[in-house]
Amino acid sequence: MTTQTVVLEDIRATYGTGERRLVALDGVSVAFERGTFSAVMGPSGSGKSTLLHCAAGLDRPSSGSVTIDDVSLGGLTEDQLTRLRRDRIGFVFQSFNLVSSLTAEQNVALPARLAGRRPAPGAVAAALAEVGLADRLRHRPSELSGGEQQRVAMARALISRPAVVFADEPTGALDSVTSRHILDLLRRLVDEHHQTVVMVTHDPVAAARADRVVFLSDGRIADDVRGPLAPEQIAARTAHLVEKSC
Numbered sequence: 023m024t025t026q027t028v029v030l031e032d033i034r035a036t037y038g039t040g041e042r043r044l045v046a047l048d049g050v051s052v053a054f055e056r057g058t059f060s061a062v063m064g065p066s067g068s069g070k071s072t073l074l075h076c077a078a079g080l081d082r083p084s085s086g087s088v089t090i091d092d093v094s095l096g097g098l099t100e101d102q103l104t105r106l107r108r109d110r111i112g113f114v115f116q117s118f119n120l121v122s123s124l125t126a127e128q129n130v131a132l133p134a135r136l137a138g139r140r141p142a143p144g145a146v147a148a149a150l151a152e153v154g155l156a157d158r159l160r161h162r163p164s165e166l167s168g169g170e171q172q173r174v175a176m177a178r179a180l181i182s183r184p185a186v187v188f189a190d191e192p193t194g195a196l197d198s199v200t201s202r203h204i205l206d207l208l209r210r211l212v213d214e215h216h217q218t219v220v221m222v223t224h225d226p227v228a229a230a231r232a233d234r235v236v237f238l239s240d241g242r243i244a245d246d247v248r249g250p251l252a253p254e255q256i257a258a259r260t261a262h263l264v265e266k267s268c
């Protein structure tokens with residue numbers, strides 16, 4: 023096995039056709055090593071979410087290749103792709119996180135159950151307690167705030183130990199104390215369990231907790247910096263990119 027969990031090679035992603043065709047990613051190559059925490063930053067519209075969606079096998083790029091844990095996604099059928107996402111990828115996304123008819127507890131246990139495993143007794147409750155939701159086990163997503171739903175998704179990533187966790191603005195909807203808690207948990211996935219975390223964020227404070235910051239601009243990698251970086255340095259680089267893309 024390589025030391026790289028996620029490898030993107032020369033990814034192009036486009037939306038629309040003809041005059042309305044828009045190139046969201048324009049030849050992006052980047053690899054995320056096992057046991058590292060990377061932040062993806064860049065101006066609005068620079069392609070961050072598209073990158074995350076392609077890397078996680080939620081969207082297929084128009085060209086280029088994505089490999090997760092040595093499996094090339096391009097060669098997989100939709101069923102195989104679904105299984106790979108379920109077994110090896112954790113999602114901490116603001117949308118399409120959770121199954122609306124299931125309780126928080128059931129949502130956390132779902133990936134394991136779909137894979138035919140039963141979580142260890144108490145493990146689901148412990149994971150939800152770890153994200154501060156011990157008193158919300160039986161709530162359904164509609165009965166939880168956006169931030170709480172995000173934390174249920176986080177608990178699911180804690181319990182199923184996927185090789186890679188993709189997080190899209192995981193702290194965007196949270197107050198600063200809860201944000202720090204979520205970032206601590208993401209760090210623990212990496213430091214204690216050697217999982218790989220790739221996080222899109224606009225927040226320099228969140229990005230400063232990562233080992234590396236990949237900056238996108240106009241669908242290309244504009245900078246790729248290994249930490250530690252202070253939030254102020256990250257904010258300055260982001261401001262510079264925003265200026266350049268205006």
Ligand SMILES: Nc1ncnc2c1ncn2[C@@H]1O[C@H](COP(=O)(O)OP(=O)(O)OP(=O)(O)O)[C@@H](O)[C@H]1O
Nearest residue numbers: 037038044046064065066067068069070071072073
């Ligand atoms: N479904 C879509 N159809 C058409 N264009 C799209 C679609 N999704 C994204 N785009 C366009 O592709 C480009 C990249 O979008 P993307 O969402 O990846 O950017 P982003 O960096 O995540 O932005 P933000 O920080 O605002 O979330 C943008 O110009 C956007 O308008």
